[in-house]
Amino acid sequence: MDIKNKTFGLILVFLAIIIFLSFSLFRCIKANIVLKEALPYLLPGEKVNSLDLIDVAEPAVIKKDLTASRLSLIFIIPRSSCITCDKNMVYWKKYAALFTDTISIYGIVLTNISEAANFSLDAKLNFPLFTPENLSAFTMKFRIKFNYPQTIIFKGNEIRYLQFGDLDGEMAKNIIKIIKNLK
């Protein structure tokens, strides 16, 4: 009887621990989701299948299927005039000069099409520029909350690298290394 009771007790304790751990895990997952949602950018490993964009050069809606590209380098430019974007521009142009023939490279500026067209001319971009077809859907998809640029490397539809904000020399070289490795 004693042994039965003891075993029963142990099972209860064990169950209680399992329930507690499950509950904790659930809370952690929930907290993680909340924290993730609070982030102003996507994380490596997250996936984006497609993007509905408008080509600034020849305004027409294009569905960019990221799964169709082996490697994509995307620059998210929150405004046509921002100091951080301006700082990053020299690196972005360098990536375009180095990899434009081998990987898919483009910028997405979060403004209206006419402002984007002016920006493209003023900045003398050497990569294609797009605007989102639906700005709010795009900002939701990329969890954009602040006016900071992003440099994102996609392998297929999966994010492999994301730099939020401005780049410096070391980061810039690191991005080149990552692209070369992923190629």
Next chain:
Amino acid sequence: MTVFLLTLSVLFTASLPVFPSSYIKVITDPPPNLLEKNFKLLKKVREIKDEVGIDEYLFMPYSIAMDRNNNLFIYDRGQAKILVFDASFKFIKSFGAVGAGPGEFSGSGKFSSVPIQIGPDGKLYAYDHNANKVLVFDTDGKFVRQIKINPSLGFNFKDPTADKSGNLIFQEFRGDRLVIFSEKGEILFSMLNKEKEKEYLFAENKIFLRPGQEDNIPKNEPFSYDGSELQIKITANSKLFLYFTAAATLYIVDLNDRENAKKFRIWPEEAVKLRKAELEKMKFGYACLFSPIIPDGDQSDLFYVDFGKNKDRKSECLYRLNLEGNLMGVLYIPITEGSATPMILLKQNNFFFAREDDKVVVYQE
């Protein structure tokens, strides 16, 4: 008829302005045909850009220098590094890093302004504006020393300059004199603070200033109004070049014969008119001609003045002058569409260098 023509020519000759022959050498307007016809268009022979070596890139060249062995040094503000190339423009190595320690640059990126220069002592001087310090390296990239600069001292804005012994050169206004002195306190040159310095560029004593700027003229710095500057350079053969942008006046001082300094008005009237017209159109502008003075790397009796973009905006114009102030020729550097204004360095083995947005372009005569 012959007598009449002779008389006319004598009268005409007599009416020409006479300039003082000694000390002050005034360069008059170059004849239009020299500017329009007798220029040489430099040929592009090479571009240094993108991947310059294995895992080595050139992102944003800011300043360039060349040593006596024709090795080329490029400060890349994109990564706060100095890239070194041999005489055939092959990448050798890079050095420099971001940090707060000795021999490190204060930051990288668009706002990292670090002019570099090879001093007459053969060392590489890099002036980190943001940290107010000069880093000295030998040409192998080994860090030698670091000098903190007191920002109140007028350190050469454009280039870090040192004399033959490696003493940095400073400028300072002491009472009514401008003094150029070395790090060890040796006075290299001094001159009186003359109000009339400004008259050439801004005739009738009218300085181009926007409304409200009149109060901003530093009272003790009539040589450098409103953000204009004094450029200082020392050549390997101890010629000190002092260029006052506001006055558009160049002094050349032979440090071995300091009594015989030469003074030049290097800008022809036409250039001044063009500059003034340009300034009138600008919302913000400085009342001076910033263009750099470039001592010739090979020939000590020649120097260059970067006149800026030509009227068609498709070329950069270089005046070649001798030490007597005579215009020896005009060279044009073609500017590729969309490029920034080239920054010309110096001439070595007949090579000219220009900096564009993200590359260094090499030209030859």
